[in-house]
Amino acid sequence: MISIEKVLLKRFILIALALIAALAFFHSWWADSLYLKMQKRQLQHEGSALAQHLRQTTPEQRTSLTLNLPKHSSHIYAIRSQTSSWSSAPTLLSEYPLEDWFNTPGIHEFQDNNDRSFLILSRTFTDSMQFIVIQETTAALAELDKNYSYMLLAIILALAIVLLLQQKVIRETFSKLDPIRSQIDALQRGEKPTLPNSDISEISPLVSAINQLLGYLHSRNERSKNAVGNISHAMKNPIAVITQIAETKDNGLTPKIREQLIEQAEQLNLIISSELKRARISGRGHQSENFSIVTAVENLAATLKLIYPDKLLTFDININPQSHFPGDQADFNELMGNLMDNAAKWCDGVISVDINGELDQFEVIVNDDGPGCSKTQIERLTKRGIRLDEQAKGHGLGLNIVQTIVQQYQGDILFTNRDAKGFSVRVQLPLSLI
Known part of the structure; x- marks a missing residue:
C-alpha cells in the first residue's frame, strides 16, 4: 500500500538534498573565489606599496642587505637584482x-x-631588479572551511525543521479527509444512501463521482434483478405446462419417459428458484437502512422452530450487540437463513449461533449436533466456486447460495466437523475494503 505522506516526504527530502548539494557547492565556490579575489587585491596593493618604497631608495640602498622594508608581519619579501x-x-x-x-x-x-598555503606576487621593478611578495593564507582558509562547516550544519538543521513542519502540514491536510472516511463507513453500514457534498474543492469532484457510481451500480443491480426475475417467471409457465402434460396418463408417453420429464421439470424449477435467490443478493454496492442483527436472527430461529416442530429445536444465540453487517438486510437474511436452515435440517436438536462484527471483520459461526459430514464432502464444499447440488443429501442444501453471498462480499467460508459431534460453518466477511 502506498502512503502519499511518505511519497511526499521522500520527494521533498530528495529535492532538499539536491538543493543543499547545489547550494553547498555554490557557496564553497563563491566563498573561495571572493576570499582569493580579496587576498589577491590586497597582495597587489602590497606590491604597489613595495614598488613605491623602492622608488624612494637609491641604487646603493637597494643592494644593501639592510634594506629598510615596510613592516608587515604577514608578508614575506624577496628582492633580486643582477x-x-x-x-x-x-x-x-x-x-x-x-x-x-x-x-x-x-x-x-x-x-x-x-599543507601551508600561500599567495605569491611576482613583479619586475626595473630591467635589473625583480621582487616577490608572499602572503600565507593557511589560517584564513582553515577559518573559511570552519565557517563553511557551520553553514552546512545550519542548513541541515533548517532542513530537519522544515521536514517536521512539512510532515505536520501534510498530516493536518490529510486530516481534512477524516470526515469523508467516516461518511464512507456510514455509507457502507447502510446509514446513508449517498455521500454528502464536500466543502473541499479537491475532494468534491471525487465525492460526486462516487455518488454517480453508486447510483449507476444500484440502477444496474435493479435492472439485473428485474431481468432475471422476468426470465425466471416467464419460464415457470412453460415448465408447468410440460409437467402437466407429463403427468397426464393418456399423453402417449411411456411411464419411464413421463418420469424423466417430471424429474427434469423439477430440476428446472430448482434452478429457477436458486437463480432468483442469487438475483436478490445485493452485495457491497447496495446500501439499505441499518437493521437489528439480533432481531433478524431471533425471527429466523422462531420460523425454523415452526418448520421443524418434531425436533424441538434449541437455539444458543450469542451476538455482540455492537456488530453490524457490511451490506443489505436481505443478503443477511439469505445468508443466515440458509446456514440456520441447513443446521436445523441435520441437527439432533441443538444449534448454536455466534456473531461478532465489531472490529475489522464480520464473523458468523453456526454449529449443530448432527451427524457431521465426511472428509470428501468437506473438501468439495471448501472448493471455491463449486456448484453444489441442492438435492444432494447432507450439508449441501443451500450452501451454494451461502458461498455466492460470501464471494460477493469478498469473504471466506470454512466447513469443519466438530470435535465432539456435529457440523460447523464459519463465515468471515471484511467490514471494510478501504
Whole structure:
C-alpha cells in the first residue's frame, strides 16, 4: 500500500538534498573565489606599496642587505637584482621555488609539503631588479572551511525543521479527509444512501463521482434483478405446462419417459428458484437502512422452530450487540437463513449461533449436533466456486447460495466437523475494503 505522506516526504527530502548539494557547492565556490579575489587585491596593493618604497631608495640602498622594508608581519619579501638578492625569510624561502616565481611574473597559488598555503606576487621593478611578495593564507582558509562547516550544519538543521513542519502540514491536510472516511463507513453500514457534498474543492469532484457510481451500480443491480426475475417467471409457465402434460396418463408417453420429464421439470424449477435467490443478493454496492442483527436472527430461529416442530429445536444465540453487517438486510437474511436452515435440517436438536462484527471483520459461526459430514464432502464444499447440488443429501442444501453471498462480499467460508459431534460453518466477511 502506498502512503502519499511518505511519497511526499521522500520527494521533498530528495529535492532538499539536491538543493543543499547545489547550494553547498555554490557557496564553497563563491566563498573561495571572493576570499582569493580579496587576498589577491590586497597582495597587489602590497606590491604597489613595495614598488613605491623602492622608488624612494637609491641604487646603493637597494643592494644593501639592510634594506629598510615596510613592516608587515604577514608578508614575506624577496628582492633580486643582477648583483645581489635579499629576502625577509631566507630559511623558509630556501625550500621554495623562488627561481620559478621570479621567471613568471603575476600572482600564483602555492601549497608546500606541510599543507601551508600561500599567495605569491611576482613583479619586475626595473630591467635589473625583480621582487616577490608572499602572503600565507593557511589560517584564513582553515577559518573559511570552519565557517563553511557551520553553514552546512545550519542548513541541515533548517532542513530537519522544515521536514517536521512539512510532515505536520501534510498530516493536518490529510486530516481534512477524516470526515469523508467516516461518511464512507456510514455509507457502507447502510446509514446513508449517498455521500454528502464536500466543502473541499479537491475532494468534491471525487465525492460526486462516487455518488454517480453508486447510483449507476444500484440502477444496474435493479435492472439485473428485474431481468432475471422476468426470465425466471416467464419460464415457470412453460415448465408447468410440460409437467402437466407429463403427468397426464393418456399423453402417449411411456411411464419411464413421463418420469424423466417430471424429474427434469423439477430440476428446472430448482434452478429457477436458486437463480432468483442469487438475483436478490445485493452485495457491497447496495446500501439499505441499518437493521437489528439480533432481531433478524431471533425471527429466523422462531420460523425454523415452526418448520421443524418434531425436533424441538434449541437455539444458543450469542451476538455482540455492537456488530453490524457490511451490506443489505436481505443478503443477511439469505445468508443466515440458509446456514440456520441447513443446521436445523441435520441437527439432533441443538444449534448454536455466534456473531461478532465489531472490529475489522464480520464473523458468523453456526454449529449443530448432527451427524457431521465426511472428509470428501468437506473438501468439495471448501472448493471455491463449486456448484453444489441442492438435492444432494447432507450439508449441501443451500450452501451454494451461502458461498455466492460470501464471494460477493469478498469473504471466506470454512466447513469443519466438530470435535465432539456435529457440523460447523464459519463465515468471515471484511467490514471494510478501504
